[in-house]
Amino acid sequence: MTGRSLGFCLLILGAFSCWTEPSAQWNVTDFGAVGDGLTVNTKAIQRAIDTCSATGGGEVIIEDGVFVTGTILLKDGVTLNVSNGATLLGSDNPNDYRSIDPFVDATGQLRGKCLVGALDAESIGITGSGTIDGRGDQFTRKQVEKTLLRLGQELVESTEDIREDSLYAGGKVSKFDRPFLLRMVRAKNISIKDIHLRQPAAWTIHFYQCQGFSVDGVDIYSHANRNNDGIDLDSSTDGTITNCNIDSGDDAICFKTTSPQPTENIVVKDCRLSSEWGAIKFGTESMGDFRNIIVRNTSIHDTKGGGIKILSVDGANISNIMIDSIDMKNVEMPVFIRLGERRLVYRDATRQPVGSISGVTIRNITASVSREQDLRLFPTTALFITGTPGHSIGKVSLESIRITLPGGGTAEHRSINVPESEMEYPEFTKLGATPAYGLFARHIDQLLIKDINFNLLKSDKREKEVLVNVVQAKNQD
Secondary structure, eight states: OOHHHHHHHHHHHTTTTTOOOOSOEEEGGGGTOOOEEEEEOHHHHHHHHHHHHHTTOEEEEEOSEEEEESOEEEOTTEEEEEOTTEEEEEOSOGGGOEEEEEEEOTTSBEEEEEEEEEESOEEEEEESSSEEEOOGGGGSHHHHHHHHHHHTOOOOOOOOOOOSTTSGGGOOOBOOOOOEEEEEESOEEEEEESOEEEOOSSOSEEEESOEEEEEESOEEEEOSSSSOOSEEEESOEEEEEESOEEEESSOSEEEEESSSSOEEEEEEESOEEEESSEEEEEEEEESSOEEEEEEEEEEEEEEEEEEEEEEEOSSOEEEEEEEEEEEEEEEEEEEEEEEOOOOOOOTTOOOOOOOEEEEEEEEEEEEEEOOGGGOSSSSOOSEEEEOBTTBOEEEEEEEEEEEEEOOOOOSGGGGOOOOOOTTSOOOHHHHOOOSEEEEEEEEEEEEEEEEEEEEESSOOOSEEEEEEEEEEEEEOO
16 A cells, blocks of 8 residues: 555544534434334434434434334434433334435345435434344235234335346346435545444445544344345545444445445554455455455454455456454454456446456455355365456555464365466355365466465365466565
């Protein structure tokens, strides 16, 4: 990472130190909200937000009770404070949710609905030590049918005109739009602090084309449904994620770009992550670039997918990435880097050319790989890095890495031919096992290696390292 970029990221770290607590306060109960766990308070809470914004901004207070709501949208200058002992609870009625800036993701699912959102708003926040709960288990198709039958309603489906020709794998759009918990769209100067976020029906926090944001001290538990990401940073810039606990059914912290605009100038530090897919992930949606990003001083535990995944498959140019001081325990694959040629299109944008990956540094890593019986891919590999025959990865630096592996590879595994699968979904299980237990690197222009150690719990007959079409490999030990 260049000195200029590092200095910029340090500036971002301090950018929110001037954030001040709003002085004016508005209690939702003064607008008719009832915290009985039954009354749907969407209109009352929205009136409180609108009044707060219209009178110059301040804090909208939710305290002492369980307040059920559908979609509420933050407005300029408003901070939503859910205090200790209070819960903002998502309605189980899908018709209580609004869609803002809808899009189709890489799996062909329509997205846009949310519990708490913001659209083109500035100087907004969500804080307090209370809970926002999305009741995601109520948004399976079967459960929604039961809810609508009980309410005597029919599902109001989206009328969005969605292109069928740009979808993942050519599939049809699924318009069953499970709501995100928090969704910020083209917002500026956002602070999310100390809140407990629980059980959304899909992603937990989504920033899309946002500028200037801070997520600090937030606790996320997200396992109620499918696609339960923790925090998604999508075509967004100038932000920090610090001191967060994230336990997610899908990616914990995911950098993505569902538009050609980049995700850049981000610092993640001092977080604790657990995931069933990827703890720190770049992609898979990756039309716009990823650059000037630091992830450091973070622990990862009990992660069934990859600890660190860096994936450019839809045209993203990934550069100036520093991942430093990461401790992993019980992780399926510590590092997976993939440059692919899938080239999906989102939001009717122009299809991008194949992207690139260069200027990636991964250092000061300790990791223990999951037990043999818990692995989806066996025998596994500690560091798996691959481009394609027509598009090589640029420069990758690996330094001060200690990884313990279960071993178990046989002599027959030495002859494995790893498929190229340039157009395939970029997951290491789809590429399969490799002939190396430590490092498998393929189609790379420059690979710098320093102070890397692999510890085997039992014998592995494969090679320690296998390099294929690596133009310059420099071991600096």
